[in-house]
Amino acid sequence: MKMAWKEMKKNKLRYTILGSIVFLISLLTFIISGLANGLSQDNASLIKNLPDGTFYMEEEADETYSFSSLSEEQQQEITEAQPEAAFFSIQMRNFIDTSDKQRSVAYVAATNSSYYPQVNSGEVILDASLEEEGIAVGDEITNEQWDQPLTVAEFVNHEKFSHSAAAFINPDDFQALFHTDTMQIAFVADSVAQNSNEATAFEELQAFSNSEFLNTIPSYSAEQLSLNMIVIFLLVISGMLFAIFFYMINVQKLGIYGILKAIGVKTGKLFQMMWAQMFIISVISLILSALISQAFQLLAPGGMPFHLTWQATGRLSLVFIIIGFIGATLSGIQIKRVEPMQAIQQGEI
Protein backbone atom coordinates (compact mmCIF):
# COMPACT_ATOMS: atom_id res chain seq x y z
CA MET A 1 0.00 0.00 0.00
CA LYS A 2 2.81 2.36 0.96
CA MET A 3 4.70 1.65 -2.27
CA ALA A 4 1.51 2.09 -4.31
CA TRP A 5 0.84 5.46 -2.68
CA LYS A 6 4.49 6.54 -3.10
CA GLU A 7 4.36 5.78 -6.80
CA MET A 8 1.09 7.66 -7.23
CA LYS A 9 2.54 10.68 -5.44
CA LYS A 10 5.59 10.65 -7.73
CA ASN A 11 3.43 10.28 -10.87
CA LYS A 12 0.57 12.60 -9.98
CA LEU A 13 -0.34 13.56 -13.55
CA ARG A 14 -0.60 9.99 -14.81
CA TYR A 15 -2.87 8.86 -11.97
CA THR A 16 -4.87 12.11 -11.93
CA ILE A 17 -5.75 11.52 -15.60
CA LEU A 18 -6.95 7.97 -14.82
CA GLY A 19 -8.83 9.22 -11.74
CA SER A 20 -10.50 11.99 -13.78
CA ILE A 21 -11.71 9.55 -16.41
CA VAL A 22 -13.04 7.15 -13.77
CA PHE A 23 -14.70 10.11 -12.03
CA LEU A 24 -16.40 11.28 -15.25
CA ILE A 25 -17.61 7.79 -16.19
CA SER A 26 -18.87 7.04 -12.68
CA LEU A 27 -20.60 10.44 -12.49
CA LEU A 28 -22.29 9.78 -15.83
CA THR A 29 -23.32 6.32 -14.60
CA PHE A 30 -24.77 7.75 -11.37
CA ILE A 31 -26.65 10.48 -13.26
CA ILE A 32 -28.10 8.04 -15.80
CA SER A 33 -28.94 5.60 -13.03
CA GLY A 34 -30.66 8.46 -11.18
CA LEU A 35 -32.61 9.33 -14.33
CA ALA A 36 -33.55 5.66 -14.85
CA ASN A 37 -34.82 5.46 -11.28
CA GLY A 38 -36.51 8.84 -11.62
CA LEU A 39 -38.29 7.81 -14.79
CA SER A 40 -39.21 4.52 -13.15
CA GLN A 41 -40.77 6.45 -10.26
CA ASP A 42 -42.43 8.81 -12.69
CA ASN A 43 -43.81 5.86 -14.62
CA ALA A 44 -44.91 3.65 -11.80
CA SER A 45 -44.56 5.10 -8.28
CA LEU A 46 -48.25 4.26 -7.80
CA ILE A 47 -47.27 0.57 -8.03
CA LYS A 48 -43.72 0.83 -6.65
CA ASN A 49 -44.99 2.38 -3.40
CA LEU A 50 -46.95 -0.80 -2.69
CA PRO A 51 -45.42 -3.46 -0.44
CA ASP A 52 -44.30 -6.80 -1.93
CA GLY A 53 -47.29 -8.92 -2.82
CA THR A 54 -49.30 -10.52 -5.62
CA PHE A 55 -51.35 -8.76 -8.28
CA TYR A 56 -54.24 -10.52 -10.02
CA MET A 57 -55.67 -9.70 -13.44
CA GLU A 58 -58.06 -11.50 -15.71
CA GLU A 59 -56.29 -14.13 -17.76
CA GLU A 60 -58.14 -12.95 -20.86
CA ALA A 61 -56.71 -9.44 -20.42
CA ASP A 62 -53.46 -10.76 -21.89
CA GLU A 63 -51.36 -8.96 -19.27
CA THR A 64 -52.93 -5.58 -20.05
CA TYR A 65 -54.48 -4.08 -16.92
CA SER A 66 -56.89 -1.85 -18.86
CA PHE A 67 -58.49 -4.92 -20.44
CA SER A 68 -58.90 -6.69 -17.10
CA SER A 69 -62.29 -6.74 -15.46
CA LEU A 70 -62.82 -8.59 -12.16
CA SER A 71 -66.48 -9.45 -11.77
CA GLU A 72 -68.37 -9.32 -8.45
CA GLU A 73 -68.05 -13.11 -8.17
CA GLN A 74 -64.32 -13.06 -8.76
CA GLN A 75 -63.86 -10.26 -6.21
CA GLN A 76 -65.95 -12.30 -3.76
CA GLU A 77 -63.86 -15.42 -4.39
CA ILE A 78 -60.60 -13.50 -3.84
CA THR A 79 -61.91 -11.85 -0.67
CA GLU A 80 -62.97 -15.20 0.76
CA ALA A 81 -59.48 -16.64 0.22
CA GLN A 82 -57.62 -13.44 1.08
CA PRO A 83 -59.74 -11.19 3.32
CA GLU A 84 -57.14 -8.39 3.21
CA ALA A 85 -57.18 -8.19 -0.60
CA ALA A 86 -57.43 -4.71 -2.12
CA PHE A 87 -59.09 -3.95 -5.45
CA PHE A 88 -58.30 -1.04 -7.66
CA SER A 89 -58.79 0.35 -11.16
CA ILE A 90 -56.78 2.79 -13.21
CA GLN A 91 -58.01 4.91 -16.14
CA MET A 92 -55.86 7.31 -18.14
CA ARG A 93 -58.00 10.38 -18.91
CA ASN A 94 -57.77 14.13 -18.79
CA PHE A 95 -59.57 16.87 -16.85
CA ILE A 96 -60.10 20.58 -17.27
CA ASP A 97 -58.85 22.76 -14.42
CA THR A 98 -60.22 26.12 -13.29
CA SER A 99 -58.17 27.92 -15.91
CA ASP A 100 -59.69 25.71 -18.66
CA LYS A 101 -56.40 23.89 -19.17
CA GLN A 102 -56.55 20.20 -20.06
CA ARG A 103 -54.37 17.89 -17.98
CA SER A 104 -53.75 14.19 -18.38
CA VAL A 105 -53.98 12.09 -15.22
CA ALA A 106 -54.33 8.48 -14.08
CA TYR A 107 -57.64 8.12 -12.25
CA VAL A 108 -57.34 5.56 -9.48
CA ALA A 109 -60.13 4.05 -7.43
CA ALA A 110 -59.40 1.56 -4.69
CA THR A 111 -61.63 -0.42 -2.33
CA ASN A 112 -60.78 -1.68 1.14
CA SER A 113 -57.29 -0.33 0.71
CA SER A 114 -54.95 1.22 3.20
CA TYR A 115 -52.39 1.58 0.43
CA TYR A 116 -54.19 4.44 -1.31
CA PRO A 117 -56.02 7.41 0.20
CA GLN A 118 -59.76 6.94 0.82
CA VAL A 119 -61.73 9.63 -0.96
CA ASN A 120 -65.23 10.98 -0.29
CA SER A 121 -67.72 11.04 -3.13
CA GLY A 122 -67.43 14.23 -5.21
CA GLU A 123 -63.80 14.78 -4.19
CA VAL A 124 -60.44 14.03 -5.73
CA ILE A 125 -56.96 13.69 -4.22
CA LEU A 126 -54.16 14.60 -6.61
CA ASP A 127 -50.44 13.97 -6.85
CA ALA A 128 -48.46 16.92 -5.48
CA SER A 129 -46.89 17.62 -8.90
CA LEU A 130 -50.19 19.22 -9.93
CA GLU A 131 -50.08 21.55 -6.93
CA GLU A 132 -46.75 22.85 -8.27
CA GLU A 133 -48.55 23.55 -11.54
CA GLY A 134 -51.04 25.87 -9.88
CA ILE A 135 -53.96 23.68 -8.83
CA ALA A 136 -55.09 24.32 -5.27
CA VAL A 137 -57.24 22.59 -2.67
CA GLY A 138 -60.88 23.54 -3.27
CA ASP A 139 -60.49 23.88 -7.03
CA GLU A 140 -63.06 22.12 -9.16
CA ILE A 141 -62.02 19.92 -12.01
CA THR A 142 -64.33 18.81 -14.80
CA ASN A 143 -64.51 16.68 -17.92
CA GLU A 144 -66.76 17.14 -20.94
CA GLN A 145 -68.31 13.71 -20.34
CA TRP A 146 -69.12 14.26 -16.64
CA ASP A 147 -72.27 15.71 -15.22
CA GLN A 148 -70.69 16.94 -12.01
CA PRO A 149 -67.27 18.40 -11.20
CA LEU A 150 -64.90 16.95 -8.57
CA THR A 151 -63.41 19.10 -5.81
CA VAL A 152 -59.70 18.86 -5.00
CA ALA A 153 -59.55 17.68 -1.37
CA GLU A 154 -55.78 17.35 -0.85
CA PHE A 155 -52.45 16.44 -2.47
CA VAL A 156 -50.25 13.40 -1.89
CA ASN A 157 -46.57 12.95 -2.66
CA HIS A 158 -45.03 10.66 -5.29
CA GLU A 159 -48.11 8.97 -6.72
CA LYS A 160 -47.65 8.75 -10.48
CA PHE A 161 -48.54 6.26 -13.16
CA SER A 162 -47.44 6.14 -16.80
CA HIS A 163 -45.71 9.52 -16.42
CA SER A 164 -48.99 11.13 -15.33
CA ALA A 165 -50.11 12.37 -11.93
CA ALA A 166 -52.46 10.03 -10.08
CA ALA A 167 -55.95 11.31 -9.26
CA PHE A 168 -57.62 9.25 -6.50
CA ILE A 169 -61.38 9.22 -6.65
CA ASN A 170 -64.18 7.41 -4.82
CA PRO A 171 -65.01 3.95 -6.33
CA ASP A 172 -68.64 4.98 -6.79
CA ASP A 173 -67.57 8.11 -8.70
CA PHE A 174 -65.21 5.93 -10.75
CA GLN A 175 -68.07 3.62 -11.71
CA ALA A 176 -70.25 6.56 -12.64
CA LEU A 177 -67.60 8.47 -14.55
CA PHE A 178 -66.20 5.53 -16.49
CA HIS A 179 -69.41 3.53 -16.81
CA THR A 180 -68.10 0.35 -15.25
CA ASP A 181 -69.15 -1.78 -12.30
CA THR A 182 -66.02 -3.93 -12.05
CA MET A 183 -62.46 -3.50 -10.75
CA GLN A 184 -59.40 -4.22 -12.86
CA ILE A 185 -56.79 -5.43 -10.40
CA ALA A 186 -56.66 -7.25 -7.08
CA PHE A 187 -53.66 -6.91 -4.79
CA VAL A 188 -52.69 -9.06 -1.80
CA ALA A 189 -49.68 -7.92 0.18
CA ASP A 190 -47.38 -10.71 1.35
CA SER A 191 -47.48 -9.33 4.88
CA VAL A 192 -51.26 -9.88 5.18
CA ALA A 193 -51.66 -12.87 2.85
CA GLN A 194 -53.04 -16.19 4.11
CA ASN A 195 -50.47 -18.97 3.41
CA SER A 196 -47.99 -16.29 2.36
CA ASN A 197 -45.38 -18.84 1.24
CA GLU A 198 -47.15 -19.28 -2.06
CA ALA A 199 -49.46 -16.96 -3.98
CA THR A 200 -53.04 -18.24 -4.00
CA ALA A 201 -54.12 -19.36 -7.46
CA PHE A 202 -57.57 -18.44 -8.78
CA GLU A 203 -59.29 -19.82 -11.82
CA GLU A 204 -59.23 -17.54 -14.88
CA LEU A 205 -56.96 -15.07 -13.04
CA GLN A 206 -53.30 -14.49 -13.69
CA ALA A 207 -50.96 -13.73 -10.77
CA PHE A 208 -48.06 -11.28 -10.99
CA SER A 209 -45.29 -10.33 -8.58
CA ASN A 210 -44.57 -6.59 -8.17
CA SER A 211 -41.78 -6.58 -10.75
CA GLU A 212 -43.83 -8.70 -13.20
CA PHE A 213 -46.72 -6.32 -12.85
CA LEU A 214 -44.47 -3.30 -13.45
CA ASN A 215 -43.41 -4.85 -16.75
CA THR A 216 -47.01 -4.97 -17.91
CA ILE A 217 -47.15 -1.17 -17.82
CA PRO A 218 -46.80 0.02 -21.45
CA SER A 219 -43.28 1.45 -22.16
CA TYR A 220 -42.04 0.70 -18.62
CA SER A 221 -39.77 -2.26 -19.47
CA ALA A 222 -38.57 -0.74 -22.78
CA GLU A 223 -37.69 2.52 -21.04
CA GLN A 224 -35.93 0.83 -18.13
CA LEU A 225 -34.12 -1.63 -20.38
CA SER A 226 -32.66 1.18 -22.51
CA LEU A 227 -31.44 3.15 -19.51
CA ASN A 228 -30.14 0.09 -17.68
CA MET A 229 -28.26 -0.97 -20.81
CA ILE A 230 -26.54 2.43 -20.85
CA VAL A 231 -25.57 1.95 -17.19
CA ILE A 232 -24.26 -1.58 -17.93
CA PHE A 233 -22.26 -0.29 -20.93
CA LEU A 234 -20.74 2.45 -18.80
CA LEU A 235 -19.75 -0.11 -16.16
CA VAL A 236 -18.17 -2.36 -18.80
CA ILE A 237 -16.38 0.65 -20.34
CA SER A 238 -14.99 1.58 -16.93
CA GLY A 239 -13.69 -2.00 -16.50
CA MET A 240 -12.05 -1.86 -19.92
CA LEU A 241 -10.65 1.54 -19.08
CA PHE A 242 -8.97 0.17 -15.97
CA ALA A 243 -7.61 -2.78 -17.97
CA ILE A 244 -6.24 -0.57 -20.78
CA PHE A 245 -4.82 2.09 -18.48
CA PHE A 246 -3.10 -0.34 -16.16
CA TYR A 247 -1.86 -2.27 -19.19
CA MET A 248 -0.20 0.91 -20.48
CA ILE A 249 1.19 1.77 -17.05
CA ASN A 250 2.44 -1.80 -16.56
CA VAL A 251 4.19 -1.83 -19.95
CA GLN A 252 6.09 1.27 -18.86
CA LYS A 253 6.96 -0.36 -15.54
CA LEU A 254 8.04 -3.79 -16.81
CA GLY A 255 11.68 -2.85 -16.20
CA ILE A 256 11.00 -1.97 -12.56
CA TYR A 257 8.92 -5.13 -12.08
CA GLY A 258 11.74 -7.24 -13.57
CA ILE A 259 14.35 -5.76 -11.24
CA LEU A 260 12.07 -6.09 -8.23
CA LYS A 261 11.50 -9.73 -9.15
CA ALA A 262 15.26 -10.21 -9.59
CA ILE A 263 15.95 -9.01 -6.04
CA GLY A 264 13.26 -11.36 -4.75
CA VAL A 265 10.07 -9.27 -4.47
CA LYS A 266 7.03 -11.58 -4.69
CA THR A 267 4.82 -11.29 -7.78
CA GLY A 268 1.85 -11.14 -5.39
CA LYS A 269 3.25 -7.98 -3.81
CA LEU A 270 3.42 -6.33 -7.24
CA PHE A 271 -0.22 -7.27 -7.84
CA GLN A 272 -1.15 -5.88 -4.42
CA MET A 273 0.54 -2.62 -5.39
CA MET A 274 -1.54 -2.41 -8.58
CA TRP A 275 -4.78 -3.32 -6.77
CA ALA A 276 -4.07 -0.72 -4.10
CA GLN A 277 -3.63 1.94 -6.79
CA MET A 278 -6.85 0.85 -8.49
CA PHE A 279 -8.67 0.95 -5.15
CA ILE A 280 -7.37 4.40 -4.15
CA ILE A 281 -8.24 5.90 -7.56
CA SER A 282 -11.70 4.29 -7.58
CA VAL A 283 -12.62 5.28 -4.03
CA ILE A 284 -11.59 8.93 -4.48
CA SER A 285 -13.37 9.17 -7.87
CA LEU A 286 -16.50 7.42 -6.60
CA ILE A 287 -16.77 9.58 -3.47
CA LEU A 288 -16.55 12.71 -5.63
CA SER A 289 -19.10 11.33 -8.13
CA ALA A 290 -21.49 10.29 -5.37
CA LEU A 291 -21.33 13.72 -3.70
CA ILE A 292 -21.85 15.57 -6.99
CA SER A 293 -24.73 13.32 -8.09
CA GLN A 294 -26.44 13.81 -4.71
CA ALA A 295 -25.92 17.57 -5.02
CA PHE A 296 -27.42 17.36 -8.51
CA GLN A 297 -30.45 15.59 -7.03
CA LEU A 298 -30.95 18.46 -4.58
CA LEU A 299 -30.48 21.19 -7.18
CA ALA A 300 -32.23 19.56 -10.17
CA PRO A 301 -35.45 21.25 -11.35
CA GLY A 302 -38.56 19.85 -9.61
CA GLY A 303 -40.02 18.51 -12.85
CA MET A 304 -36.94 16.46 -13.69
CA PRO A 305 -37.48 12.76 -12.95
CA PHE A 306 -34.29 12.04 -10.97
CA HIS A 307 -34.12 9.66 -8.05
CA LEU A 308 -30.84 8.32 -6.68
CA THR A 309 -30.62 6.86 -3.19
CA TRP A 310 -27.38 6.44 -1.21
CA GLN A 311 -28.03 2.68 -1.28
CA ALA A 312 -28.19 2.65 -5.09
CA THR A 313 -25.02 4.78 -5.23
CA GLY A 314 -23.30 2.35 -2.84
CA ARG A 315 -24.35 -0.67 -4.92
CA LEU A 316 -23.11 0.93 -8.16
CA SER A 317 -19.84 1.95 -6.46
CA LEU A 318 -19.29 -1.63 -5.34
CA VAL A 319 -19.86 -2.85 -8.91
CA PHE A 320 -17.37 -0.21 -10.16
CA ILE A 321 -14.73 -1.42 -7.70
CA ILE A 322 -15.29 -5.10 -8.60
CA ILE A 323 -15.11 -4.33 -12.34
CA GLY A 324 -12.02 -2.15 -11.82
CA PHE A 325 -10.43 -4.99 -9.87
CA ILE A 326 -11.13 -7.47 -12.69
CA GLY A 327 -9.86 -5.03 -15.35
CA ALA A 328 -6.65 -4.26 -13.45
CA THR A 329 -6.05 -7.95 -12.72
CA LEU A 330 -6.42 -8.91 -16.39
CA SER A 331 -3.89 -6.27 -17.37
CA GLY A 332 -1.60 -7.49 -14.59
CA ILE A 333 -1.01 -10.84 -16.31
CA GLN A 334 2.08 -9.22 -17.87
CA ILE A 335 3.49 -8.70 -14.38
CA LYS A 336 3.35 -12.44 -13.87
CA ARG A 337 5.02 -13.05 -17.23
CA VAL A 338 7.87 -10.54 -16.94
CA GLU A 339 11.29 -12.17 -16.54
CA PRO A 340 14.02 -10.49 -14.46
CA MET A 341 16.48 -11.08 -17.31
CA GLN A 342 14.40 -8.93 -19.69
CA ALA A 343 14.68 -5.98 -17.32
CA ILE A 344 18.39 -6.44 -16.69
CA GLN A 345 19.13 -6.62 -20.41
CA GLN A 346 16.88 -3.62 -21.08
CA GLY A 347 19.35 -1.22 -19.41
CA GLU A 348 18.68 1.65 -17.02
CA ILE A 349 15.01 2.25 -16.10
Add this chain to the structure above:
Amino acid sequence: MSLFTMKNVRKTFAHGEVKEEILKGIDVTLPEGKITALTGASGSGKSTLLTIAAGLQTASDGQISFEQQELTSMRSEELRQIRAKQFGFIFQFAHLVPFLTVEEQLALMLETAESSLSKQEQKKEIRQVLELVDMWKRKNAYPPSLSGGEKQRVAVARAIIHSPKVLFADEPTASLDSKRSQEVMRLIQRLSKERHITVLMVTHDMDMLDYVDHVIEMRDGKIIQEDSIH
Protein backbone atom coordinates in the same frame (compact mmCIF):
# COMPACT_ATOMS: atom_id res chain seq x y z
CA MET B 1 31.90 -28.40 1.73
CA SER B 2 32.00 -25.19 -0.32
CA LEU B 3 29.41 -22.46 -0.01
CA PHE B 4 28.71 -22.23 -3.74
CA THR B 5 29.63 -24.69 -6.49
CA MET B 6 28.66 -25.25 -10.11
CA LYS B 7 29.24 -28.58 -11.85
CA ASN B 8 29.10 -29.25 -15.57
CA VAL B 9 26.77 -26.26 -16.20
CA ARG B 10 25.56 -26.03 -19.77
CA LYS B 11 23.31 -23.54 -21.50
CA THR B 12 21.92 -23.93 -24.97
CA PHE B 13 19.78 -21.38 -26.80
CA ALA B 14 17.62 -22.42 -29.72
CA HIS B 15 17.21 -20.01 -32.65
CA GLY B 16 14.56 -21.78 -34.70
CA GLU B 17 16.07 -25.14 -35.55
CA VAL B 18 19.63 -23.96 -34.90
CA LYS B 19 20.93 -24.63 -31.39
CA GLU B 20 23.75 -22.61 -29.94
CA GLU B 21 25.64 -23.81 -26.87
CA ILE B 22 26.69 -20.77 -24.84
CA LEU B 23 28.10 -22.64 -21.81
CA LYS B 24 29.88 -25.91 -22.47
CA GLY B 25 30.21 -27.68 -19.14
CA ILE B 26 31.42 -25.18 -16.53
CA ASP B 27 32.83 -26.26 -13.15
CA VAL B 28 33.33 -23.47 -10.61
CA THR B 29 33.75 -23.35 -6.85
CA LEU B 30 33.58 -19.90 -5.30
CA PRO B 31 36.11 -19.31 -2.50
CA GLU B 32 34.10 -18.30 0.56
CA GLY B 33 34.37 -14.65 1.61
CA LYS B 34 36.48 -13.81 -1.46
CA ILE B 35 35.88 -11.88 -4.66
CA THR B 36 35.92 -13.96 -7.84
CA ALA B 37 36.04 -12.17 -11.19
CA LEU B 38 34.71 -13.69 -14.40
CA THR B 39 36.56 -12.21 -17.36
CA GLY B 40 36.66 -12.86 -21.06
CA ALA B 41 35.78 -11.37 -24.40
CA SER B 42 32.28 -10.32 -25.29
CA GLY B 43 30.18 -13.41 -26.07
CA SER B 44 32.38 -15.72 -24.00
CA GLY B 45 29.37 -16.61 -21.78
CA LYS B 46 30.46 -14.90 -18.54
CA SER B 47 27.23 -12.88 -18.02
CA THR B 48 25.12 -15.94 -18.86
CA LEU B 49 27.06 -17.94 -16.27
CA LEU B 50 26.57 -15.23 -13.63
CA THR B 51 22.81 -14.96 -14.20
CA ILE B 52 22.42 -18.75 -14.11
CA ALA B 53 24.44 -18.89 -10.87
CA ALA B 54 22.20 -16.17 -9.42
CA GLY B 55 19.05 -18.10 -10.31
CA LEU B 56 17.85 -15.45 -12.77
CA GLN B 57 17.74 -17.96 -15.62
CA THR B 58 17.90 -21.73 -15.77
CA ALA B 59 20.74 -23.93 -16.92
CA SER B 60 20.11 -26.48 -19.68
CA ASP B 61 22.12 -29.03 -17.75
CA GLY B 62 24.40 -29.34 -14.71
CA GLN B 63 24.19 -28.77 -10.97
CA ILE B 64 24.42 -25.62 -8.89
CA SER B 65 24.71 -25.97 -5.11
CA PHE B 66 24.42 -23.31 -2.46
CA GLU B 67 24.94 -24.33 1.18
CA GLN B 68 24.39 -27.94 0.12
CA GLN B 69 21.04 -27.10 -1.45
CA GLU B 70 20.53 -28.00 -5.09
CA LEU B 71 19.37 -24.76 -6.78
CA THR B 72 18.77 -26.44 -10.14
CA SER B 73 16.03 -28.67 -8.74
CA MET B 74 14.27 -25.98 -6.71
CA ARG B 75 10.77 -24.66 -7.43
CA SER B 76 10.61 -21.00 -8.48
CA GLU B 77 9.24 -19.86 -5.10
CA GLU B 78 12.10 -21.58 -3.23
CA LEU B 79 14.57 -19.97 -5.61
CA ARG B 80 12.95 -16.57 -5.06
CA GLN B 81 13.36 -16.95 -1.32
CA ILE B 82 17.05 -17.76 -1.74
CA ARG B 83 17.48 -14.74 -4.03
CA ALA B 84 15.67 -12.48 -1.54
CA LYS B 85 17.38 -13.67 1.62
CA GLN B 86 20.79 -15.08 0.71
CA PHE B 87 21.83 -13.33 -2.49
CA GLY B 88 22.60 -9.74 -3.34
CA PHE B 89 22.66 -8.22 -6.83
CA ILE B 90 24.51 -5.35 -8.44
CA PHE B 91 23.78 -4.80 -12.11
CA GLN B 92 25.58 -2.87 -14.82
CA PHE B 93 23.07 -0.08 -14.24
CA ALA B 94 21.88 0.75 -10.73
CA HIS B 95 18.25 -0.18 -11.53
CA LEU B 96 16.86 1.67 -8.52
CA VAL B 97 13.09 2.05 -8.04
CA PRO B 98 12.48 5.61 -9.30
CA PHE B 99 9.68 6.48 -6.89
CA LEU B 100 11.45 5.42 -3.69
CA THR B 101 13.99 7.50 -1.78
CA VAL B 102 17.48 6.14 -1.12
CA GLU B 103 16.43 5.12 2.40
CA GLU B 104 13.23 3.45 1.13
CA GLN B 105 15.17 1.40 -1.47
CA LEU B 106 17.01 -0.26 1.40
CA ALA B 107 13.89 -0.63 3.54
CA LEU B 108 12.20 -2.42 0.62
CA MET B 109 15.12 -4.84 0.36
CA LEU B 110 14.93 -5.61 4.09
CA GLU B 111 11.18 -6.19 3.77
CA THR B 112 11.72 -8.44 0.73
CA ALA B 113 14.36 -10.42 2.62
CA GLU B 114 11.84 -10.82 5.49
CA SER B 115 14.40 -9.36 7.88
CA SER B 116 14.00 -10.41 11.51
CA LEU B 117 15.17 -6.98 12.68
CA SER B 118 12.71 -4.70 14.47
CA LYS B 119 11.68 -1.44 12.74
CA GLN B 120 14.10 0.45 14.99
CA GLU B 121 16.94 -1.96 14.26
CA GLN B 122 16.18 -1.76 10.53
CA LYS B 123 16.48 2.03 10.63
CA LYS B 124 19.80 1.70 12.46
CA GLU B 125 21.07 -0.86 9.94
CA ILE B 126 20.00 1.31 6.97
CA ARG B 127 21.83 4.27 8.47
CA GLN B 128 24.93 2.19 9.09
CA VAL B 129 25.03 0.82 5.52
CA LEU B 130 24.30 4.22 3.95
CA GLU B 131 27.12 5.72 6.01
CA LEU B 132 29.34 2.88 4.82
CA VAL B 133 28.70 3.83 1.18
CA ASP B 134 28.78 7.53 2.06
CA MET B 135 25.16 8.14 1.05
CA TRP B 136 23.48 8.88 4.40
CA LYS B 137 23.36 12.60 3.66
CA ARG B 138 21.38 11.76 0.48
CA LYS B 139 18.95 9.40 2.23
CA ASN B 140 15.87 11.39 1.19
CA ALA B 141 16.90 11.84 -2.44
CA TYR B 142 15.09 10.12 -5.31
CA PRO B 143 17.13 8.25 -7.97
CA PRO B 144 16.60 10.80 -10.77
CA SER B 145 18.44 13.41 -8.66
CA LEU B 146 21.50 11.18 -8.04
CA SER B 147 24.67 11.03 -10.14
CA GLY B 148 25.73 7.75 -11.79
CA GLY B 149 28.28 7.05 -9.04
CA GLU B 150 25.79 7.83 -6.28
CA LYS B 151 23.18 5.55 -7.86
CA GLN B 152 25.67 2.69 -8.06
CA ARG B 153 26.69 3.21 -4.40
CA VAL B 154 23.01 3.00 -3.43
CA ALA B 155 22.73 -0.17 -5.56
CA VAL B 156 25.67 -1.62 -3.62
CA ALA B 157 24.04 -0.65 -0.33
CA ARG B 158 20.78 -2.29 -1.45
CA ALA B 159 22.67 -5.42 -2.43
CA ILE B 160 24.26 -5.88 1.02
CA ILE B 161 21.71 -4.38 3.45
CA HIS B 162 20.18 -7.80 4.19
CA SER B 163 23.63 -9.39 4.80
CA PRO B 164 23.60 -11.79 1.84
CA LYS B 165 26.00 -14.71 1.73
CA VAL B 166 26.70 -14.31 -1.99
CA LEU B 167 26.85 -11.09 -3.97
CA PHE B 168 26.47 -11.26 -7.76
CA ALA B 169 27.77 -8.26 -9.67
CA ASP B 170 27.37 -7.96 -13.44
CA GLU B 171 29.87 -5.36 -14.68
CA PRO B 172 29.12 -3.09 -11.71
CA THR B 173 31.49 -0.38 -12.91
CA ALA B 174 30.69 -0.41 -16.63
CA SER B 175 28.54 2.71 -16.50
CA LEU B 176 31.02 4.68 -14.36
CA ASP B 177 34.18 6.68 -15.06
CA SER B 178 37.48 5.27 -13.82
CA LYS B 179 37.53 7.29 -10.59
CA ARG B 180 33.99 6.22 -9.66
CA SER B 181 34.74 2.64 -10.77
CA GLN B 182 37.62 2.40 -8.35
CA GLU B 183 35.51 3.87 -5.55
CA VAL B 184 32.80 1.24 -6.12
CA MET B 185 35.36 -1.59 -6.32
CA ARG B 186 37.05 -0.47 -3.11
CA LEU B 187 33.62 -0.45 -1.51
CA ILE B 188 32.80 -3.99 -2.71
CA GLN B 189 36.22 -5.17 -1.53
CA ARG B 190 35.73 -3.61 1.91
CA LEU B 191 32.21 -4.97 2.31
CA SER B 192 33.28 -8.44 1.24
CA LYS B 193 36.00 -8.48 3.89
CA GLU B 194 34.03 -6.81 6.70
CA ARG B 195 30.83 -8.80 6.16
CA HIS B 196 32.41 -11.97 4.87
CA ILE B 197 30.44 -11.89 1.63
CA THR B 198 31.37 -14.20 -1.24
CA VAL B 199 31.36 -12.19 -4.47
CA LEU B 200 31.05 -13.35 -8.08
CA MET B 201 31.64 -10.47 -10.44
CA VAL B 202 31.68 -10.15 -14.21
CA THR B 203 34.09 -7.55 -15.57
CA HIS B 204 35.87 -6.78 -18.78
CA ASP B 205 37.93 -4.00 -17.17
CA MET B 206 41.35 -5.37 -16.33
CA ASP B 207 41.99 -2.49 -13.88
CA MET B 208 39.27 -3.91 -11.65
CA LEU B 209 41.21 -7.14 -11.18
CA ASP B 210 43.38 -5.26 -8.63
CA TYR B 211 40.49 -5.61 -6.21
CA VAL B 212 39.67 -9.31 -6.64
CA ASP B 213 41.05 -12.48 -5.05
CA HIS B 214 40.33 -15.00 -7.75
CA VAL B 215 40.04 -14.71 -11.53
CA ILE B 216 38.27 -17.05 -13.95
CA GLU B 217 38.84 -16.40 -17.62
CA MET B 218 36.33 -17.68 -20.15
CA ARG B 219 36.36 -18.13 -23.90
CA ASP B 220 33.65 -19.60 -26.13
CA GLY B 221 31.62 -20.95 -23.21
CA LYS B 222 34.54 -22.67 -21.46
CA ILE B 223 36.88 -21.80 -18.63
CA ILE B 224 40.37 -21.43 -20.08
CA GLN B 225 42.23 -20.20 -17.01
CA GLU B 226 41.67 -19.89 -13.26
CA ASP B 227 44.06 -17.99 -10.94
CA SER B 228 44.17 -16.94 -7.33
CA ILE B 229 45.70 -13.46 -7.17
CA HIS B 230 46.04 -12.76 -3.47
